[in-house]
């Protein structure tokens with residue numbers, strides 16, 4: 109019983125240290141998923157993976173800018189400090205549908 113409590117505590121602490129990771133896949137021309145829900149003041153690792161071509165994902169509000177190719181993904185650790193709905197956009201001129209590459213980040 110005591111060891112279960114210790115195990116639970118370890119899992120709890122590691123989730124704080126490691127945080128959670130959200131993987132976003134970019135393609136011509138969009139994102140999968142199209143939106144994510146994050147928790148205010150909770151550290152999160154955002155990873156951008158490209159399925160085809162070079163794409164970016166950046167948000168001025170949340171202060172990150174990722175770029176990825178099928179050979180190389182990129183990650184950033186952020187802590188959202190404001191509740192609200194924020195927009196992410198592709199930051200690499202990637203072709204015909206570039207301007208349609210919108211992403212929604214909800215912080216609650």
Ligand SMILES: [Cu+2]
Pocket residue numbers: 163164198199200201202203205206207209
């Ligand atoms: Cu683009």
